[in-house]
Amino acid sequence: MKDITITGSRIKKEIIIAVVSLLAAIILNIFSIAKFKTDWSELFGQLHVVILVAIAIYILVLIFRLIFWGIAGLIQKK
Amino acid sequence: MESKIKNRRDFLKEMGVYASSTAFLASIPWLDAFAQENGKNVAASDRVRIAVIGVGSRGRALLMNLQQVENVEIVAVCDNYEPHYSRAIELTDGKAKAFYDHKKMIDAVKDIDAVVVATPLHEHAHIVVDCLNADIHVFCEKAMARTLVDTKLMADTAIAKGKILQIGQQRLFNPVYLNALERVRAGEIGQITQVRAYWHRNADWRRPVPSPELERKINWRMYNEYSGGLMTELAAHQVQVANWYIDKVPTQVMGSGSICFWKDGREVYDHVALVYDYPDGSKCTYDSMIANKHHGLEEQIMGNLGTIEPEINRIYSENPPQAPGIRQLVHDIESSIFDVIPIGGATWIPETAVQYRGDVIAPYENNDSFLQFVGFAKAVKNNKPYPNLLREGYHATIAVLLGLQAMDTNEIVAWPAEYVMEKDV
Numbered sequence: 279m280k281d282i283t284i285t286g287s288r289i290k291k292e293i294i295i296a297v298v299s300l301l302a303a304i305i306l307n308i309f310s311i312a313k314f315k316t317d318w319s320e321l322f323g324q325l326h327v328v329i330l331v332a333i334a335i336y337i338l339v340l341i342f343r344l345i346f347w348g349i350a351g352l353i354q355k356k
Numbered sequence: 357m358e359s360k361i362k363n364r365r366d367f368l369k370e371m372g373v374y375a376s377s378t379a380f381l382a383s384i385p386w387l388d389a390f391a392q393e394n395g396k397n398v399a400a401s402d403r404v405r406i407a408v409i410g411v412g413s414r415g416r417a418l419l420m421n422l423q424q425v426e427n428v429e430i431v432a433v434c435d436n437y438e439p440h441y442s443r444a445i446e447l448t449d450g451k452a453k454a455f456y457d458h459k460k461m462i463d464a465v466k467d468i469d470a471v472v473v474a475t476p477l478h479e480h481a482h483i484v485v486d487c488l489n490a491d492i493h494v495f496c497e498k499a500m501a502r503t504l505v506d507t508k509l510m511a512d513t514a515i516a517k518g519k520i521l522q523i524g525q526q527r528l529f530n531p532v533y534l535n536a537l538e539r540v541r542a543g544e545i546g547q548i549t550q551v552r553a554y555w556h557r558n559a560d561w562r563r564p565v566p567s568p569e570l571e572r573k574i575n576w577r578m579y580n581e582y583s584g585g586l587m588t589e590l591a592a593h594q595v596q597v598a599n600w601y602i603d604k605v606p607t608q609v610m611g612s613g614s615i616c617f618w619k620d621g622r623e624v625y626d627h628v629a630l631v632y633d634y635p636d637g638s639k640c641t642y643d644s645m646i647a648n649k650h651h652g653l654e655e656q657i658m659g660n661l662g663t664i665e666p667e668i669n670r671i672y673s674e675n676p677p678q679a680p681g682i683r684q685l686v687h688d689i690e691s692s693i694f695d696v697i698p699i700g701g702a703t704w705i706p707e708t709a710v711q712y713r714g715d716v717i718a719p720y721e722n723n724d725s726f727l728q729f730v731g732f733a734k735a736v737k738n739n740k741p742y743p744n745l746l747r748e749g750y751h752a753t754i755a756v757l758l759g760l761q762a763m764d765t766n767e768i769v770a771w772p773a774e775y776v777m778e779k780d781v
Contacts, residue, residue, distance in 0.1 A: 310681035324680045331686065 372531025386742030415474030481506035523749025546661030585624025596752030672714035
């Protein structure tokens, strides 16, 4: 079986994307509280939803990256 | 349950009533009286001695509830149907004296404090009147009687003799209903304009008959001579709730009834729909059927600020609190991506029911059939009827009998003045 090597830079890059996704979700939460004039306690009270939104953003970015890698791989083969 | 209650305040909390304001308690005086008397120590010799007349399916359930009430002793049982007679003896471990005839029971057992009457409806009036005339307090299952005249006779006899006549409208002792009523009186759902009540089942309502000559005795609910069918057996509970919450006596009733599905020789309607009008313009719409059970039962108490559904213990605001901002944003994004935008289609959006779960009215762990007997036993012990309690059961029975009259004659029936019982009787 072929060993898969995950490099330090890859891990660092994934952590950065995850943190950026979380920050984006927090910003969305702040934006939505302001837009819908709801209670500012939702900054902490809706953290579970914020985390779910962050995971959704991370997965969305991953899908785009996989498509990009796929196309790039096909071009290189040619 | 009873032993846990230390004082009046705890008792009211236990019954689901929190504010216990004087004005609210004044509107349900039996609860106030019940609370005042609670906590009294009763000596073993001061037990309330009760006889049960009619030990069919409901009578059996009542007997078993009574056996759970502190300081109550079942001294006699009575039923003229052999299997029920034997079962009653078995349920009381042979300790209660058993009779086939209530008059013989009254004559033979001299120290009965009270009786519970759970016979078929058409038997209620003469048994209850006999007991009241023998100076015995009575708990009678709803509905009170098969006819208006009999219902009035029962009430008039109880009042004249100064005896307790409590009708089995157990929702009057239900913590959820009491708490909901407190919130209604505090204005939480605004002005009640309609109570929409219904009770739907999907069953023929028949009981197995061991031999054909017992058909009318066992399936008495199917025959007009003995029962008002859905009205006296089911509607009596829910129309009582409507009268209680609207706090008025209806002025008139209109309705339509039919034997629509179970065409098996029965005489009572298997499908009824009625409208009760109240003096302030509010209404109770009622329907009951036994060919579909999807919606079950409910009394939807609707005000301009909210709705109460006591059977499922929920209260709903007309303006529910908005969802958290992030959820609204996610919902908006989803809608903009996935919702289909009709082009050239209907411009009208169906006004379907609001999808909102509301809030719980009150925590509820008790059995209201049991609680009504706790109340009854206390009243018997104090030898004093609760103010206005009979009025609730009386008006519920008059209402369902007038509803039957409206359906039978296909006319709008006004509530006769002589059948209005004033408050504080």
